[in-house]
Amino acid sequence: MKKERITDKRRWGLRHDRHSVSKVSNHMVFCVKYRKPVLTVEMQIRCEEVIRSVADDLDVTIIEIAVNDEHVHIFLEYPPKLSLSKIAQKFKAISSKKLREEFPELKKLHKKRLWAPSNYHGSVGIGYAVVKNYVKSQEQHHREE
Numbered sequence: 001m002k003k004e005r006i007t008d009k010r011r012w013g014l015r016h017d018r019h020s021v022s023k024v025s026n027h028m029v030f031c032v033k034y035r036k037p038v039l040t041v042e043m044q045i046r047c048e049e050v051i052r053s054v055a056d057d058l059d060v061t062i063i064e065i066a067v068n069d070e071h072v073h074i075f076l077e078y079p080p081k082l083s084l085s086k087i088a089q090k091f092k093a094i095s096s097k098k099l100r101e102e103f104p105e106l107k108k109l110h111k112k113r114l115w116a117p118s119n120y121h122g123s124v125g126i127g128y129a130v131v132k133n134y135v136k137s138q139e140q141h142h143r144e145e
Helices: 041-058 084-102 104-109 128-136 138-144
Strands: 014-016 025-031 061-067 071-077 120-123
Touching: 025 084, 025 128, 041 061, 041 071, 041 084, 061 128, 071 084, 071 128, 084 104, 128 138
Parallel strands: none
Antiparallel strands: 025 071, 025 120, 061 071
């Protein structure tokens, strides 16, 4: 009897890969260099598009994302074969390059890189809904400041 191949990678809220079943999630935050509020609304929209595209290429699922004028929050699920540092490096490198190419005023402010070298990673377990709502509320939170 031939075993049927699983084509749907997600069942019961879990990721099913060839040799693993997982639910690995993280709350990632990274900031513009010197925490300068330089990202306009147009830049924020483009930044989110670029990060979502990179996530698709990496097989990372973005649950929530909030791009503000000086930092980015991303709540994501990722395959266990990837490291968080690799995911952050890809998000930051590609978005920095594309944003500085498409918005020359950013290149004047930040010649080599847009993002600060550090970032925050918070492992998410039972607080899944709390983190999802926190990231989702960031746009409203920063409008009220």
